[in-house]
Amino acid sequence: MSLRTLVVDDDEETRELVGAALHREGHSVVFAADAEAAQVAIESTRFDVVVLDVMLGQGSGLDLCAQLRRTGIETPILFLSARGTVHARVEGLDAGGDDYLAKPFALRELLARVRALGRRGPVRHPRLLHIGMLVLDFDARRATAQGRELPITNREWAVLGVLADAGGRVVPFDDVLERAWGDVAVGARASLEVIVSRLRKKLDAAAECVVMRTLRGCGYALEQET
Amino acid sequence: MNAAPSIARAVVRSYVWSVIAVALTIIVVGSSVAGWIVVRRDDANACAQARALGSELQSHADEPLGSYDGRVQHELREQRWFARRMEVWRGARRIGGAASEGLLGRWAEHRDGCESTKLAGIWHRVCVVTLAALSLRIIAASPLEPLLNDLRPLVFAVSGVALAMAAVFSLVSRQLARRCLLPLARFEQRVAAVPALGDGRCVETAWGAAEIDTLAQTFNALLLRTDAALKREQRFVADAAHELRTPLTRLRGQIELALDELSGRPDARSRLHRAVRTCEELTRTTEALLALARNQCSTEETVDLEEVVERASASLLQEQRERLHTQCADAALVRGDEALLVLAAANLIDNALKYTPGPVRVGVQAGGGVCSLFIEDSGSGIPEEDLVRIRQPFVRGQAHAAVARGTGLGLALVDHVARVHKGALHLTNLQPEGLSTELRLPAWQPRSTDSDKRSPH
Numbered sequence: 001m002s003l004r005t006l007v008v009d010d011d012e013e014t015r016e017l018v019g020a021a022l023h024r025e026g027h028s029v030v031f032a033a034d035a036e037a038a039q040v041a042i043e044s045t046r047f048d049v050v051v052l053d054v055m056l057g058q059g060s061g062l063d064l065c066a067q068l069r070r071t072g073i074e075t076p077i078l079f080l081s082a083r084g085t086v087h088a089r090v091e092g093l094d095a096g097g098d099d100y101l102a103k104p105f106a107l108r109e110l111l112a113r114v115r116a117l118g119r120r121g122p123v124r125h126p127r128l129l130h131i132g133m134l135v136l137d138f139d140a141r142r143a144t145a146q147g148r149e150l151p152i153t154n155r156e157w158a159v160l161g162v163l164a165d166a167g168g169r170v171v172p173f174d175d176v177l178e179r180a181w182g183d184v185a186v187g188a189r190a191s192l193e194v195i196v197s198r199l200r201k202k203l204d205a206a207a208e209c210v211v212m213r214t215l216r217g218c219g220y221a222l223e224q225e226t
Numbered sequence: 227m228n229a230a231p232s233i234a235r236a237v238v239r240s241y242v243w244s245v246i247a248v249a250l251t252i253i254v255v256g257s258s259v260a261g262w263i264v265v266r267r268d269d270a271n272a273c274a275q276a277r278a279l280g281s282e283l284q285s286h287a288d289e290p291l292g293s294y295d296g297r298v299q300h301e302l303r304e305q306r307w308f309a310r311r312m313e314v315w316r317g318a319r320r321i322g323g324a325a326s327e328g329l330l331g332r333w334a335e336h337r338d339g340c341e342s343t344k345l346a347g348i349w350h351r352v353c354v355v356t357l358a359a360l361s362l363r364i365i366a367a368s369p370l371e372p373l374l375n376d377l378r379p380l381v382f383a384v385s386g387v388a389l390a391m392a393a394v395f396s397l398v399s400r401q402l403a404r405r406c407l408l409p410l411a412r413f414e415q416r417v418a419a420v421p422a423l424g425d426g427r428c429v430e431t432a433w434g435a436a437e438i439d440t441l442a443q444t445f446n447a448l449l450l451r452t453d454a455a456l457k458r459e460q461r462f463v464a465d466a467a468h469e470l471r472t473p474l475t476r477l478r479g480q481i482e483l484a485l486d487e488l489s490g491r492p493d494a495r496s497r498l499h500r501a502v503r504t505c506e507e508l509t510r511t512t513e514a515l516l517a518l519a520r521n522q523c524s525t526e527e528t529v530d531l532e533e534v535v536e537r538a539s540a541s542l543l544q545e546q547r548e549r550l551h552t553q554c555a556d557a558a559l560v561r562g563d564e565a566l567l568v569l570a571a572a573n574l575i576d577n578a579l580k581y582t583p584g585p586v587r588v589g590v591q592a593g594g595g596v597c598s599l600f601i602e603d604s605g606s607g608i609p610e611e612d613l614v615r616i617r618q619p620f621v622r623g624q625a626h627a628a629v630a631r632g633t634g635l636g637l638a639l640v641d642h643v644a645r646v647h648k649g650a651l652h653l654t655n656l657q658p659e660g661l662s663t664e665l666r667l668p669a670w671q672p673r674s675t676d677s678d679k680r681s682p683h
Contacts, residue, residue, distance in 0.1 A: 011472055011476075013476045013480075014472065014475055014476055014479070017475075017476060017479035017480065017483065018479070020483055021479070021482075021483065024483075024486065055468060082467055082468040082471040082472055082475075083464055083467060083468065102471075103471040103472060103474070103475040104471055104474040104475040104477075104478050104479075104505070104509055105475065105478075106478070106482065107478075107479055107482045107483070108482070141527065142673070148672065149672035149673055151528045151530075151557075151559045151670045152528055153527070153528050153529055153530045153533055153559075153564075154527055154528075154529070154564055155533055191536060195533075198530075198557070
């Protein structure tokens, strides 16, 4: 699958590097060194994925992303950031980004994420989900049932996020893995099963209904909103 | 636990003491004044009685002296007033009185007036009245005790009322002091509820007490200063992170691209693979230094220690993985920065595998509000004198320095991560051999909801 990609980074070498890797995968690549050039490129061409550095020379990548979303451009955006904190990640997703990769990253992982975003296309992330007694707040990463908070870890939120994005449709195991962690290694499938079973134990008890369904040999799905 | 004296208690105590002092003063002064008034009135009464006796005697002044003295005797016998004794003296001679011999001869030459004295062992008031026309002196002696006995109920009543009022005032003042200090208690609660520094939060400055309002303003100023310092620090760490991570990204990317381009050169590829490993090591050291520079968790997420162990051991080599035995109990959930915890766990596991050839046990436990991640190796342990020193940055155990390479940042980092999570790192030598390193962290607690954060107003 060939994707049209735009790489926005003020560091020339990083830009060239990411471009070379994407090019080698068979994607077409357009470069932009700053927010202004990126804006011009996006307005003239339709891209499948934008790889955007959070810290651009003038005007941050976050502002650019927010502005694009305001003007109704839904192209999936993968943030790259040298600020690896989770706070920075949440900031990126809040600005309308679809995924986030901390520097330094492995090129293999970058390619996997771009692939996942390209396949998925523009999505609307749900912000708040009610299932049975359960309230899932994806912005604050907070799950509550009847006023009680439930302990949900990052990996579990990632899985929930992927299933919520699918809006009740079944998501195949490998897709969950790739979208949640950008990784489809051999051992990852087993740890996904462990995480889902732990998550299900926490959620079903609190929601007083079935929250996640497993379709044997196929994938997982989240119950529809009630 | 708190050795310093409490302001409320000190205020109430001083107030109670002053109320008691006032009550005692009222009792003492009041009864003295009352006693004095009663005595003075009795004096006036005694003098009036003496004068009445005198004018009675004057009307018989023309009678001959012998019968006159008899008249005096008669008059004195007529005049009886409780225990008051009256005697009439002319010069040093007693011409009339209740008893056969005079008791009051001492005052025969005195001038008019009253004084207190002891007669036959009993306190009396003695009053002298002179009748100049008859050259007589009338001396009246009244015992004090019956007078003061009359006062006793009054004194009791006053004392009772005063003490009762003291008690009432003490209780009222205690309540008042408590109420006055209530804003202080609320302020303390509010300050305790101020979450981690750095989110620009301030406390309210209207607490209904000028002193506390000032305190709140000072506290806010302190918060602002600390906030500013923290922001500078965070800015610096973020800048440093950017400056370090960007070249690392380039380095790693170039090596990976070169790896793809050299598909026909296995020797060159193996060199590049080693370069990637070095790059990863450099990344870990960078992250460790950045984590040490940060004095707090950059985030508050729910973290499962089992996941931490899993992620920390994900990049191990096959040979290392075979020596690692993982045992995880129930869910051990903590609140904090997952990246930091993974870094810490990876360091501990890495250390254990590096310094011992044998098996390494990694486990997770939860209970009693504490979660712990422990790693036990079968090596030679650490000499007791090194157990404390080894937590400092760039310090390495004497015995280990020669065995394996490393920066010596590991345990310092783990110690730091434990402390920013309000936990602790415990190092224990096991018997007969081996070292146990344990990361103990407070267990997951639900975050306070928004309604909890609201001010007491």
